[in-house]
Amino acid sequence: MHMDLVKSLLLDPNDMDISVHPGTDFYRYANGGWISRNPLPPEESRYGTFDLLADQNKAHLRQLFEDFITGDPEKSDPSSRKITAFFQTGLDFHKSDDSGIDPILPHLERIRAIRSMGSVQNELSRMHALGLSPLFNFYGAADLKNSQLVIAEIYQGGLGLSDRDYYLDFDLRSEKIRGEYWRYIQQCFLLCGSGNEEAREQANDVMELETALAEKSMSRIDLRDPFKIYHKTSYQGLTEICPEISWKSFFSKLNIEKPEEINISQPDFFREVSLLIKGLGVNKWKSYLEWNWINGFAPYLNEELVNLHFDFYGRILSGKEVIQPRWKRVVQSTNQVLGMLVGKFYVEKHFPPSSKKRMLEMVENLRQAMRTRIQSLDWMSDATKEKSLVKLNRIRLKIGYPDKWKDYSDLEIGTDSYAENILRSLAFEHRFNLSKIGKPVDQDEWGMTPQTVNAYFNPSQNEIVFPAAILQPPFFYADGDDALNYGAIGMIIGHELTHGFDDQGRHFDENGNLADWWTEEDATRFKKRAQGLVDQFNKYVVMEAITANGELTLGENIADLGGLNISLTAYQNTLPKPTEYTVSQGFSGFQRFFISYARVWANSIRKEELIRRTKEDVHSLGEMRVNGSLPNIDLFYKAFGISAEDRLFIDPSSRVQIW
Structure with missing residues (x-):
């Protein structure tokens, strides 16, 4: 195929594997060439189109930061100087190695000097004031039933492993991870000055306490139900549910007034926290609090701790072969710490105004397509349709970048220590968040x-919300083919719109308040259709004895299917007639639409990461997002001549249609 043809298609045919029949494995048909030509980099656990763009962005940001360093100091401004200071301090591995654990040593010594539970509670509060989150998370967030007001929220947490089931399950992989986590804890304590026997005891203490927290933590599936995590109460109610914490002292240490209202997201978890504070000895708490400092700051300290942290979280949990180059890690942390400051410079260089204009047009086309689809639903009553349309019309849109940039003037960035700068940023962000409560x-x-x-x-x-960075190929072409744009960024727009009406979003009204605005009959019909998606995805085998979790991924699967249907309708609205489209070098418009969708999810992934994501991620794996969603769309069969003999075929009576 000639290069001018490739350019006109904006599809590289080498990304495909046309030896695979579309009805057998559409994911491989659309992406097989790309996957073969893009083996996993050794420092990645998964690498796909999103990761490729993220890597490109890291390179752009590195160049931006280096330009700041080499530029004329007299022409720099406070923002660029702050970015430069953080970036350079992060790159200075010699200073990090020479400092060892010095940046956190004063905090560890405070904990080691503790002799009473009163001092344990004081240190717990102090750590929260500094932006760490031992035991639980405390922050300000919109009241789910009064969405225009920020209230205090307290949420389960305190675990070093990323899912409670790693502590509770007894399959071989979970037992192996627990063993490796224990060894990681012990090795870290040894590096921080503990003796062999002491480090073993400290690792046992941490595992005991975190396991107790895990036993009372809600599952990821339950956490997806907004009604199950909404338990607003008063300050008095908080002290009754968790009486062993000195909340008056806690809020005083955070330098905020005790909240009149607070949402206790998981009451049973905090009842357990109270029992643990009452029942566990001081030494166990000292081990746990020390561990929060060590584990939280290991990636920013000396090389030994950095490598220990990577070996467990990167290699054991995700299968990565080597750690990322230091510049990538420091670009990422600079981006996290000074995100909106960096964003302002990024937008100036990499976001043309034409992209925003085209996106505005596409969003409104997608919104109109969704209106049409809602009005034509045969399973929903007129009353719920009317309220759905009100909500759809009220959805606000943000594209590219904020109108008002975040103020970082109160964040001090020094040249003394990478870890110290991380700590300052944690405290700054926590103060910033807590300042919103009651406003x-x-x-x-x-x-x-x-x-x-x-x-x-x-x-x-x-x-x-659509940040500037997603508005680039292969997701978005400012002057590109409608079929490709609607198959990729159009589907993503439709996906986000559908989230407002998925199994979680449908519980929020047009003002963003948690409310039951559906008729009982419509809610029953919705749940029945949604269960069809759960059942469909539960059948997909990930590997060996592991299957997908259709309940955990339901919201994203609904959004994928809805996004496809809505974007397909919007694309059809661009055609002279819904059945007419341009055939371009053998691909019809509808074929290009579906190929463009599949290309969004192209990726290579390691076995360990595949297992981890199946356990933890609310998103289905890329292959299933393609081969699972598309067979529910009638036009997909027509576009590629897929018949009942093909592996992806789903009987018309069993195809799931919601939005």
């Missing part, structure tokens, strides 16, 4: 930086 929600605030390759729906604010 109206800032509707101009963004939950992602412009340089993030992603998008999101915020149910409490009823808004969809």
Whole structure:
């Protein structure tokens, strides 16, 4: 195929594997060439189109930071100097190695000097004030039933492993991970000055305490139900549920007034916290608090601790072969710590105004397509349709970057220590968040930086957000083919719109408040259709005896299917007639649409990461997002001549249609 043809298609035929029949494995048909030509980099656990763009962005940011370093100091401004100071301090591995654990040693010594439970509680509160989160998470968030007000929220946490089931399950992999985690804890304590026997006891203490927390933690599936995590109460109610914590002292240490209202997301968890504080000895708490410092800061200290941290979290849990180059890790942490400061410079260099204009047009086309689809639903009553349309019309849109940039002037960045700068940033962010409690929600605030390759729906604010970084090929072409744009960024727009009406989003009204606005009959019909998706995805085999979790991934699967249907309708609306499309070098418009969708999810993934994501991730694996969603769409069969003999075929009576 000639290069001008490739350019006109904006599809590289080498990315495909046309030896595979589309009805057998559409994911491989659309992406087989790309996967073969893009083996996993040794420092990655998964590598796909999102990761490729994220890598490109890291390179852009590295160049930006290096330009700051080599530029004329007299022409620099406070923002670029702050970025430069953080970046350079992070790159200075000699200083990190020479400092060893010195940046956290004063905190460890405070804990080692503790002799009473009163001092344990004081240290717990002090650590929270500094931005760490031992035992639980405390922060300000929109009240789920009064979404324009920020209230205090307290949420389960305190675990070093990323899912409670790693502590509780007795399959071979979970037992292996527990063993490796124990060894990682012990090795870290040894590096921080403990003797052999003491380090063993400390590792046992941490495992005992974290296991007790895990036993009372809610599952990931239960956490997806907003009604199960909404238990607003008063300050008095908090002291009754968790009486062993001195909450008056806790809030005093955080330098905030005791909240009049607080949402205790998981009451049973905090009852257990109270029992643990009452029942466990001082030494166990000292081990646990020390561990929070060590584990939290290991990636920013000396090489030995950095490598220990990677060996467990990177190699054991995710299968990575080597650690990322230091510059990539430091670009990432600079991006996390100074995200909106970096974003302002990123947008100036990498986000043309034409992209925003085209996106605005596409979003409104997608919104109109969803209106049409809602109006034509045969399973929903007119009453619920009317309320759905009100909510859809009220969804706010944010594209590219915020209108108001975050102020970092109160964040001090020094040249003394990488870890010290991380600690300062944690404290700054925590103070920033806590300052919102009791105030109206800032509707101009963004939950992602412009340089993030992603998008999101915020149910409490009823808004969809598309950062600048996702508005680039292969997701978005400002002057590109409609079929490709609607198959990729159009589907992503539809996906985020559908989140407002998935199994979680449907519980929030047009103002973002948690409310039951469906008729009982419509809710029953929705659940029945959604169960069809659960059953379908539960049948997919990930590997060996591991199957997908259709219940955990339900919201994302609904959004994928809804996004496809809505974007397909919007694409059809661009055609002279819904059945007419341009055939370009053997691919019809509909074929290009579906290939473009599949290309979004192309990736290579390691066995360990595949298992981890199946256990933890609310998103289905890329292969299933393609081969699971597309067979529910009638036009997919027509576009590629798929018949009942093909592996992906689903009987028309069993195809799931919701939105």
